[in-house]
Amino acid sequence: MTAPAAEQDPASRWWRDGVVYQVYPRSFADSNGDGVGDLPGLIDHLDHLAGAADSLGVDAIWLSPIYPSPMLDGGYDVTDYTAVDPVFGTLADLDRLIEECHRRRIRVILDLVMNHTSNLHPWFLQSRQSTTGPFADFYLWRDPSGWDGDGRPEPPNNWLSWFGGSAWEWEPRRQQFYLHTFLPEQPDVNWRCTALRAEMWSMVRGWLDRGVDGFRLDVFNAFLKAAEMPSNPEIAAGGSIPWDSQEHRYDKDQPELHDLLAEFRRIVDSRPGTMTVGELFTSGIDAAVAYWAPRHLVFDWVLLETAWTAASFRAAIAAREAAWSGRWPAIVLSNHDRSRHVSRYLDTLGRHDRATADALAKAAATIELTLRGTPFLYYGEEIGATDIAVPRSRARDRAAVRMADWWNRDGCRAPMAWTADATAGFTSGRPWLPLPSDAASRNVEQQRASERSVLAHYRRLLALRRGSTPLRTGELALVDVGDPDVLAYLRRAGDEVTLVVVRFGLRGGEIELPRAAWPWRAVLSSLGPVTPTVGSRVEVRPLEAIVLER
Numbered sequence: 001m002t003a004p005a006a007e008q009d010p011a012s013r014w015w016r017d018g019v020v021y022q023v024y025p026r027s028f029a030d031s032n033g034d035g036v037g038d039l040p041g042l043i044d045h046l047d048h049l050a051g052a053a054d055s056l057g058v059d060a061i062w063l064s065p066i067y068p069s070p071m072l073d074g075g076y077d078v079t080d081y082t083a084v085d086p087v088f089g090t091l092a093d094l095d096r097l098i099e100e101c102h103r104r105r106i107r108v109i110l111d112l113v114m115n116h117t118s119n120l121h122p123w124f125l126q127s128r129q130s131t132t133g134p135f136a137d138f139y140l141w142r143d144p145s146g147w148d149g150d151g152r153p154e155p156p157n158n159w160l161s162w163f164g165g166s167a168w169e170w171e172p173r174r175q176q177f178y179l180h181t182f183l184p185e186q187p188d189v190n191w192r193c194t195a196l197r198a199e200m201w202s203m204v205r206g207w208l209d210r211g212v213d214g215f216r217l218d219v220f221n222a223f224l225k226a227a228e229m230p231s232n233p234e235i236a237a238g239g240s241i242p243w244d245s246q247e248h249r250y251d252k253d254q255p256e257l258h259d260l261l262a263e264f265r266r267i268v269d270s271r272p273g274t275m276t277v278g279e280l281f282t283s284g285i286d287a288a289v290a291y292w293a294p295r296h297l298v299f300d301w302v303l304l305e306t307a308w309t310a311a312s313f314r315a316a317i318a319a320r321e322a323a324w325s326g327r328w329p330a331i332v333l334s335n336h337d338r339s340r341h342v343s344r345y346l347d348t349l350g351r352h353d354r355a356t357a358d359a360l361a362k363a364a365a366t367i368e369l370t371l372r373g374t375p376f377l378y379y380g381e382e383i384g385a386t387d388i389a390v391p392r393s394r395a396r397d398r399a400a401v402r403m404a405d406w407w408n409r410d411g412c413r414a415p416m417a418w419t420a421d422a423t424a425g426f427t428s429g430r431p432w433l434p435l436p437s438d439a440a441s442r443n444v445e446q447q448r449a450s451e452r453s454v455l456a457h458y459r460r461l462l463a464l465r466r467g468s469t470p471l472r473t474g475e476l477a478l479v480d481v482g483d484p485d486v487l488a489y490l491r492r493a494g495d496e497v498t499l500v501v502v503r504f505g506l507r508g509g510e511i512e513l514p515r516a517a518w519p520w521r522a523v524l525s526s527l528g529p530v531t532p533t534v535g536s537r538v539e540v541r542p543l544e545a546i547v548l549e550r
């Protein structure tokens, strides 16, 4: 694929060459002692991210939603798309954040939640009143399919809510049901309504005018449902959650979505240097690839769902390379919806000690920052954070509580540990979720002071990636180094070649390096200083990742 002229300019290629860092604003840094992170707190900690000598060195931040919200779904239930929730600050704080980020060459990506609003959004408050009026069609209203023996209305079809139960909620005032793919308090908007569309696009233009550099699109592939809304086919042997008992043929991934996305992308593309990333909702990698376009990335979940074994990672990387051939993937190991990757990998290994956690964090980071694609780091992973245990009595994620035991998102949303203080330098008050239990010994301040820390390894990797054409843009080829416990791949750009080898298990051993590119020079090991010159064989210690160049 030949890149258009604008793509040759490094400033507009950051969506491909850069590294994005996800901030969960409630949990990053609290400036006013209310126990909840906020924008001024984030501004105070920008040097951690970029612009100072000892910064991590990321290129962009994606902020999970900062809009006014009753917070039933962590801010993914929005009551005003054009403002900032007072708990996070003001629009003036956001302007200052954008300015401070740009001064440090950090781009700012906002989270757009355009599949649904909060049921307290003024549009919905009006829409639910009556079947006429300017907002009547802003949501997906349908008549009951019938009435049961007790005179109760029956839902229009069999669609399910992702959070459990029917996707339909009855509104007595309209004598109709409305659709909610998520919580009943998150009604889905009607993208076939031109007035709704116009409101959304003017909101998008407004944020671009304010200086944001792009958007993450929440569950974008659910925006359009089949116009006639037929029931979904049932699957006899459904999966582990009720949602999996149906084939979701009619409630997401509709063909007309491509035209809708094209409208959105034209608006974004009219501003040079912007990008978007779409969050794919429960669809597979082929769907992700089909929605992709230059400057418009799409998450697939293959890597995030891969277990910590060399064989699983090899298969995942092969599947992704095949699917994304000629296109550009995103790389994600953790986010605000899943258990943190170090916790998952520790469980696989059946070990929970500090040394194993650190070694895993570094080895995983090496993969994340050397694969082909744009890495999305999740706040805290750069210090090797693991999930926290949240007792049910302190659970804050209402949606997860409703899903009973199989999903707890509070665990991956702990306050960031900045210092060894009693409140981890996160707040002067009572944190909204428990602090990580190891905050006194696993925090930014301590790791900044140690060359052997997880943080130091992330910084080295980011610097290496920035200076390496093969790591940023090269082709990827898996190689067999004769040891099933070692994942190995080459990144190649012209004559420049980089080799990455990673051992997943707890028993070390020597491997044979690929002959094609001898002699190799080791440039980085996750376990400490390297001896640059290596022969034809190299020792790979337990959980060690080594980067070599020719």
Ligand code: GLC
Pocket: 073, 074, 076, 077, 113, 182, 218, 219, 279, 336, 337, 399
């Ligand atoms: C996305 C968000 C998740 C939220 C859901 C509904 O999947 O990442 O946190 O619960 O959308 O908005």
